[in-house]
Amino acid sequence: MYDKKIDKKWQDIWEKEKCFQAVDDFNRKKFYSLIEFPYPSGAGLHVGHARAFMGMEVISRMKRMKGYNVLFPIGFDSFGLPTENYAMKTGIHPRKVTDDNIETFTKQLKSFGLSFDWNRVIDTTTPEYFKWTQWIFLKLFEHGMAYKDNTYVNYCPKCRVILANEESQGGLCDRCDSQIVQKEKEVWMLKITDYADKLLDELANLDFTPRVKLEQESWIGRSYGVEIDFGIENSDKKLKVYTTRPDTIFGVTFMAIAPEHKLLDELKGRITNFDEIIEYRKKASEKTEFERTKIAKDKTGVKVQGVYCINPVTNEKLSLVVADYVMLGYGTGAIMAVPAHDERDYEFAKKFNIDIKQVIAMDYTDVTNPPKEGAPNKEGNGVLVVLKHWNEEKYVCSIWKDYDWKNLITGGIEPGETALETAVREVKEETGYIDVKNVSYIPFEHFDSFYAAHKGVNKVVHQRDVFVELASGKQIEISEEEKKLVDNVWLTKEEMLETINKVHHKLVFDICVNGGRPYTGNGILINSEFLNGLNIKEATIKINEYLAENKLGTLKTNYHMKDWAFARQRYWGEPVPIVKCEKCGLVPMNEEDLPLTLPEVKDFMPGEDGESPLAKIDSWVNTICPKCGIAAKRETDTMPQWAGSSWYYLRYIDPKNSNCLASEDKLKYWLPVDWYNGGMEHVTRHLIYSRFWHRFLYDIGVVPTKEPYAKRTTQGLILGPDGNKMSKSKGNVINPDDIIKQYGTDTLRTYILFIGEYSQSAPWSENGVKGAKKFLDRIMRLKDIITNENTDSKELDREMHMMIKKVSNDYEEMKYNTAIACMMSYINLLYKQDKINIKYIKPLLQVLNPVAPHVTEELWELLELENNIFSTLWPEYNESKMVSDIIEMAVLINGTVRFRVTVDSYLNEIEIEKIVRKDDRLKQYTIDKQVKKIIVVKGRVINIVV
């Protein structure tokens, strides 16, 4: 039996003998494994933490046994709002709250038996630590990467703090889920956008899971486009817009500008409805981010009276509108609107009755009859006709007799004819109907490309689409030829959409009966003067050249990621080491005066208007300017929660160094982190921030690697027994302490890893825990069947070596569930023997040790084996022991397993086939049948086709 009393015994031994301390021995091969250090909340550790830590715990213990010098550190990310909120509520100082929580966390972590190096513990709230957080800030400031800006920022009214973009995803506060409002404020910003390209491009060289890479890519959100200056009528001023579609510039029918855009103020004197615009601006600012992006799909806006823009390419006069669907923070805060080819512009144009001008025509290639390479191209003009019944809601579909074509009436435009005339003529010729009530264009043109076999040419037909409505059923006789070719049938709208089997015909019909829509796909330029006939790619290149030559626009790359709002109006954070001097401006503190510590205060409440509590402490705020020595004031905002965690993995390398953040040779030895495991929720927050800081430190020569983490993996969530996310309100939270108390630490560890695929979420099951306990009991009971006698067998050898191989490989791939399953299978095999020699048990204990260290240490000791198990060498496997003399193969008749054969393993496919052919059992399946083919896949199956 596995008695949980042994847990404490081994934990004490590990602690006393400092078994898992990393040593700075630069001659040994190193392995730096990292977990996300916890935030010491009052709630304690939960089973999710345990899962997150266990992944790297197994890797770390295995790597040690494989001879690596392993650094597996732990610390506490202790600045943050919950602690401060708790302090505000209870009046207990955050320092005290933090210390108490850290104590609880430490106790818990130790009870998990995790093999951390407890000698390197860090706490981000100690002055010894945040001295270097402040030092990095000074470096950022020195290199122009930290700046103060008066700008619109995300503000959480409930937490009363400014939030970074990363902390307000979806328009909600990361902490409290309140809706974020936009607030204009002067705050510290970090220029993370300067590093957007580096962060994006370097991803290619990193071993991060695909999902992590993808999320970072889309978060950074690079797009290539052009900034174009549009003129303002009767003014020298320009309206700069950003667009990724300069090819559509001939389709611009209006200009739109963000409500907060400065140009509006600059043109104030000329705008005759400025009051209306101010009113609109006010309304827009009151909307939360959430309303502006999610709920308010309905477009709103105000036309700017008295101001017109000039399209620099066409010199067309364009009206200007203020609309809050244009964001100040992206691009230039103004756009050229092309309703024909942009969904948002289209919606707006429809609502406000603005012209829609098509400049991209869909280029449809007939897939059943595509253009042939080498054949000459011939252009033409044609029409597609939607013909409507005179008194029913029905339309004509042409069904071809010799082909599988069901489509609209089509025809070529004759010289001198308009498309409308062609449509009427084709209707008459193909259907005989002559009494037309209405003829009009469907607002959609497109190209049809196909190979015209009878003429040996590739045709590219520019199609106009026409709607024809009949007044009556008056009909003339049509030619015999036409009658032979097609049947024209009347169908309802729904039947038409089901029947038409050519994609472009269906689209034209759909637009005709269900209304227009913006076309955003590929195509060929029309109505665009010198761009006509080009495809989008070619047109983009040509217009960009034109814009550059005429100094109208410049290429510009934009990012979805914004600069990092780096300030919290709170007490419990790192003070920003900057002094505001009336004469010198923003002055950095001298490095030797760091750390700048927090003053003792009684009142932690932030001010009503988002002011830091530090602002109320005059004795702290008032100081002298480090540059000129006159009276000055300190910056009162503190750094955000993410500051300390952006570089903590560096401090682990040299946690007690008081001269620098970590010594150069130690950094050189330990960096990069070889493997970092953590949560998906940090991918666009902590992970991106710390990559940014690290890259900056690399650029200024502080760290020796471009990237902090060589490999990044993520663990899945543990859900409650009910399959829901664990939460206090749902009452489905599992406390790891309870599990340890009842079943022992190793049971918790084993179950957590056995629960399912490591990166996937999985629900908790009490019965599953019992299963893990049973397995560990069976491990302990192995001592009952141990013997000194020789129990060697080829089968045992084979199974043991295969087990060692599978478990070793599975650990490396974080497939802990199948590794444990394999050990379970192996132990089942051991129990099938009456007695078993210890040599078959030792390797099992060794490979199980990373998962269940207490149990394996205990049994190792009981068996009086050498040393502690964790200091033994990882067992080797021998491929040659894994081969078997005979192999069993399944015989399939037409894909169904019918019987099995056992053959010697040295036989080749042909010899195996001979044996199977002679097998008596085959006969019953081949009566009245012939064996057509036999496929032998050695070691797997033999498939006989009859």
Place this chain on the structure above:
RNA sequence: GCGAGUAUGGCGAAAUUGGCAGACGCGCCAGACUUAGAAUCUGGUACCAACCGGUGUGUAGGUUCAAGUCCUAUUACUCGCACCA
């Protein structure tokens, strides 16, 4: 809306990447040991027919000697981003 992922017994899940579907665990059934229970051990356990056999990896097609795995369409759920110009 865009992007990504998942879907397999009563349950958690495996499947060497195209080669015997359901390893391992839970649960359940039967048996052994027990006065009895607990624990432990042994055997069974996808479904239908219960004899030959047939059907099964969300749904519908396709490729192949062979498909959970590849292709096409489709549904449901999860996650990420979201008026990104």
